[in-house]
Amino acid sequence: xxxxxxxxxxxxxxFVTTLAERLEIRNMNVSVAMDGETALGIVENESPQxxxxxxxxxxxxxLDVLERIKSIDPKIQVILLSGHGSxxxxxxxxxxxxxxxxxxxxxxxxxxxxxxxxWKKYCESQ
Amino acid sequence: xxxxxxxxxxxxxxxxxxxNINELTFFGKITASMTHEIKNVLAIIQESSGLLxxxxxxxxxxxxxxxxxxxxxxxxxxxxxxxxxxITSNLNSFAHSPDNALAKIDLNELVQNLSLLASRFAxxxxxxxxxxxxxxxxxxxxNSVQLQMDIFSALEMLLQHIENGTIKMIPGKHEDQILLHLxxxxxxxxxxxxxSTSDQWQNLTHCDWGRIKLTx
Numbered sequence: 001x002x003x004x005x006x007x008x009x010x011x012x013x014x015f016v017t018t019l020a021e022r023l024e025i026r027n028m029n030v031s032v033a034m035d036g037e038t039a040l041g042i043v044e045n046e047s048p049q050x051x052x053x054x055x056x057x058x059x060x061x062x063l064d065v066l067e068r069i070k071s072i073d074p075k076i077q078v079i080l081l082s083g084h085g086s087x088x089x090x091x092x093x094x095x096x097x098x099x100x101x102x103x104x105x106x107x108x109x110x111x112x113x114x115x116x117x118x119w120k121k122y123c124e125s126q
Numbered sequence: 127x128x129x130x131x132x133x134x135x136x137x138x139x140x141x142x143x144x145x146n147i148n149e150l151t152f153f154g155k156i157t158a159s160m161t162h163e164i165k166n167v168l169a170i171i172q173e174s175s176g177l178l179x180x181x182x183x184x185x186x187x188x189x190x191x192x193x194x195x196x197x198x199x200x201x202x203x204x205x206x207x208x209x210x211x212x213i214t215s216n217l218n219s220f221a222h223s224p225d226n227a228l229a230k231i232d233l234n235e236l237v238q239n240l241s242l243l244a245s246r247f248a249x250x251x252x253x254x255x256x257x258x259x260x261x262x263x264x265x266x267x268x269n270s271v272q273l274q275m276d277i278f279s280a281l282e283m284l285l286q287h288i289e290n291g292t293i294k295m296i297p298g299k300h301e302d303q304i305l306l307h308l309x310x311x312x313x314x315x316x317x318x319x320x321x322s323t324s325d326q327w328q329n330l331t332h333c334d335w336g337r338i339k340l341t342x
Contacts, residue, residue, distance in 0.1 A: 012166050018173040025180050056162070083162040083169075105169035105211060108176055 004119045005029045007048035009039040009065065010081065011057045019052075022108060028115070036060030036068075043072050050099075050118035052111070055082045055089045063093060070097045075125045077118035081106070150224035150271060157221035161214045168210045175203045216242045223270040231273065233264040233297040233304055240274055241295055244281055251285050254292040264297050264304050277306060280338045284310060287317050306338045 006028050010016040013034055020030040031046055033039035036059055042048065051069060055062035066078050077099040082089055090101035099118050102111065179200050182193055190196075216239050241257045248255040266273070277295075284293065291312035298307060 012170065014170045015166065015173060018170065018177055022173060022177050022180055025177075025184070083165045104165055105172040105207065108173075 003027060003029050004050065004115060005031070005046065005048045006115060007031045007033065007039060007042055007046070007051040009033045009036070009051060009057070009062075010054040011035060012054075023115075026112065036062070036065040039065055040068055040072070043069055043076065047073070048076065049122040050077045050079065050115050052079045052081055052102075052115075053098075054104075055080055055093070063089070063096060066093060066096050066098055075122055077122050079111075079114050079118060148224075154221045154224040158218055161218040161221060164214050165211065168207050168214065171203070172207045175200050175207070212242065220274070223274060227269055228267060229270055230265050230267055231270055233266055233306065234259045236270070236273065237277070237295050237297045237306065240277055244278060247282065247285060248293065251288065252290045253285060253288060255281075256292060256294050258294055258296045260298055264299060266304050277338065280306075280308060284308060284321060287321055288312065308338060 006023060008016045008020055008023075008030060009032075011034050016032045016034065020032050023030045031042050031048060033042055036057060039051070039053070040060075043051070053062045053065060053069075057065075060068075062080060066080070069076055069078060074097070078093075078097070080090065080093040080098045080101045081104055082101065083104045090098075093101055099121060100114050102114065179197065182190070182196055182200075185193070219239050220243055238257055238259060241255045245255050281293065288310060291310060294307075294309040294311075296307040296309060298305060
């Protein structure tokens with residue numbers, strides 16, 4: 001069975017690498033990026049199907065990166081991640097084409113559900 | 127920065143920093159920013175303890191003698207992470223209070239948030255702080271900082287006179303007026319007379335948004 005390719009983008013290195021390890025235990029292929037520019041490079045070269053993207057990052061912020069990802073490949077499903085409960089970024093993100101919005105810290109089971117839903121949506125849009 | 131220090135040393139000139147943010151907004155902005163940092167720390171602890179749990183789950187129970195103890199300890203860590211998240215979220219909302227001088231506020235949300243922020247003050251007097259919220263939103267137009275200060279002052283004053291028991295914070299509506307009802311289960315007539323006639327309490331009963339009512 002094909003494995004899900006996930007890209008995690010967050011400037012908190014410890015967070016992103018630990019989360020990657022947890023997803024790998026669950027048989028997912030995971031790439032990580034600590035900034036928007038690196039993330040866009042991975043999108044061009046590795047074609048992830050679902051991306052978990054932090055909104056607040058130095059340099060390109062999550063919403064900018066989301067727009068660029070969608071222009072590269074609109075099929076890619078993006079789950080936005082934020083450290084605070086404000087729905088403003090979430091609504092903006094959904095308008096820009098994000099698949100969903102989660103608040104940090106995240107529940108791993110909830111994330112797995114969202115990733116699988118995102119993957120399903122990606123496959124359906126093929 | 128050098129110019130500022132020299133001027134201060136001379137004492138000749140008054141250096142004014144030209145900015146548009148007042149002290150409250152400044153403290154709020156910095157505090158809100160720090161709550162995001164704390165949330166990041168909590169997120170890393172959460173994922174790290176989650177990873178340990180994943181690794182334990184991968185091992186057979188007979189491979190690791192103390193597996194159950196580790197799992198229960200990790201459960202405690204998760205509980206405390208959730209506690210930290212709740213506290214940080216409340217602190218974040220509180221820090222955003224000065225964002226607007228006048229705002230439409232749901233008294234239910236404000237009371238819920240404030241009850242958590244004030245719970246330590248109550249706990250030091252062995253008093254439990256609980257809420258009984260209204261089913262419908264109770265929208266008041268108010269200065270959020272001032273409103274929270276008023277309610278906190280009322281709680282603080284009540285706490286000065288009591289020990290043990292439970293204060294129930296009940297926001298509600300009575301004859302088109304939105305009010306907050308503080309109910310203390312062990313309140314004596316003497317205590318009620320002292321508190322309800324104090325100057326500070328009298329002021330609180332004339333808040334623009336409604337009033338705070340004390341009962342036993």
